[in-house]
Amino acid sequence: MPYRLRDGLSFCFVGGEVIFLDLPRDRYFALSPSAADLLARMVGSVADPRDIAGTPLEALFEESKEPAFFAPFHLQVPSVMIDASASSSSARDLAAVCHAHVDAYARLRLQPLHRILRALKPEPPHSNCSADVASLVAAFGKSDAVISRQDRCLWKALALVLYLRRKGVRARLVFGVAVRPFHAHCWVQTDEALLIDEPDVVAGFVPILSVP
Numbered sequence: 001m002p003y004r005l006r007d008g009l010s011f012c013f014v015g016g017e018v019i020f021l022d023l024p025r026d027r028y029f030a031l032s033p034s035a036a037d038l039l040a041r042m043v044g045s046v047a048d049p050r051d052i053a054g055t056p057l058e059a060l061f062e063e064s065k066e067p068a069f070f071a072p073f074h075l076q077v078p079s080v081m082i083d084a085s086a087s088s089s090s091a092r093d094l095a096a097v098c099h100a101h102v103d104a105y106a107r108l109r110l111q112p113l114h115r116i117l118r119a120l121k122p123e124p125p126h127s128n129c130s131a132d133v134a135s136l137v138a139a140f141g142k143s144d145a146v147i148s149r150q151d152r153c154l155w156k157a158l159a160l161v162l163y164l165r166r167k168g169v170r171a172r173l174v175f176g177v178a179v180r181p182f183h184a185h186c187w188v189q190t191d192e193a194l195l196i197d198e199p200d201v202v203a204g205f206v207p208i209l210s211v212p
Contacts, residue, residue: 093139176205
């Protein structure tokens, strides 16, 4: 019977290493050099049980009804940040931003990450007006005076995604990793632009997961 990567796992190649994100267990981990070499040879093909039986990769796969090709996660990251400098915001916008922060904080305290992300998957109507998105991001940016960007990236990014979705705007919550030393980061982007991170900050990370 064919195998597929276990549900909830995603991986990427970064700095010569293979890094996995295991959402159900809320952890990142790296493969050993020998396991990484084996997985690299398998990328782009169907996982054969005979290749992985008795190896450290065996625990990463499960039986599948149909043959499934597997590959590292890939996402194009925009090289520009949205320009929200000329946009204004209203008191109602700021109230909605505060509500999004409280909502995101409560979710992160009360639910495991994989459940939070699963709840984000239904997509709202997509607003294709960049001016509207810039205005919303400008309102959200006012929260920087209260919530630091440093060491709060997940809370801040989740709050922004929740805020935008309530306004009918689709945006991606993206997780990325770096190595030597290992570091994880998350940010929010559309297909065209980063929304709250400078390009030079995000450039140091390789995407490993995106929702949606």
